[in-house]
Amino acid sequence: MRPAAALFHEEQYFDWKVYALIGSLEALCGLAILGWTHRADVAGLLTHAWSLEFLLGLSAGLGLPFLLIVSVLHMTTEAAADVVTVWYGWVPIYRRTINLADVKSCEVVRYRPIADYGGWGVRRLADGDRALTARGDRGVRLVLADGSRLLIGSQRPEDLADVLARSARPDAA
Incomplete structure (x- = not known):
């Protein structure tokens, strides 16, 4: 993507506070979804907390959006x-x-x-x-x-x- 005769090139990332805010909002949304889907059934949630389905859902639900957002926040x-x-x-x-x-x-x-x-x-x-x-x-x-x-x-x-x-x-x- 770089032109052959680039005279100036600069890459900037957004401030770390932006990433922290996005991560915090995603964690809060994830917790809210877990609370809503399990309706205060903490014992049931804890029994499935380390199951493969739960871990895959957690990584896809929180990890992929964060990865997509981070890959966009680059100028x-x-x-x-x-x-x-x-x-x-x-x-x-x-x-x-x-x-x-x-x-x-x-x-x-x-x-x-x-x-x-x-x-x-x-x-x-x-x-x-x-x-x-x-x-x-x-x-x-x-x-x-x-x-x-x-x-x-x-x-x-x-x-x-x-x-x-x-x-x-x-x-x-």
């Missing part, structure tokens, strides 16, 4: 000479490619993820601004030819902005 940003591409997941479930010819300007910014965009991930505000972030509070804001704005979160925003600025104006390199 990759890649810039080549003519495009910048951002995608989420090891098998991309969301991909956005921007032609650098359409970029009017780019600047390194500090933003407030929750206050400005309602959190991390793929975000769109009512005014049309978009954000693609995974963690932290720094990124590169692009202003596109159509007037729209896109924030790309990065742990190395200066490097990304430098590559984008040089690629958008090849005569300046």
Whole structure:
């Protein structure tokens, strides 16, 4: 999936608190389902707790969703000479490619993820601004030819902005 002439490549994982929250919610849901299906029959539940069916059901019911969610919470940003591409997941479930010819300007910014965009991930505000972030509070804001704005979160925003600025104006390199 990597272009032959990638000038910038960054992989980011979401903050550990996101994974902890997801794991906690899954555990609570699992306990609620067990409580609902066994209707306070704790003795009956404990007699079947180590059966093969119970363990397979537990691993499939809690493990697979967690694995799927964790595999999605991975953001990759890649810039080549003519495009910048951002995608989420090891098998991309969301991909956005921007032609650098359409970029009017780019600047390194500090933003407030929750206050400005309602959190991390793929975000769109009512005014049309978009954000693609995974963690932290720094990124590169692009202003596109159509007037729209896109924030790309990065742990190395200066490097990304430098590559984008040089690629958008090849005569300046």
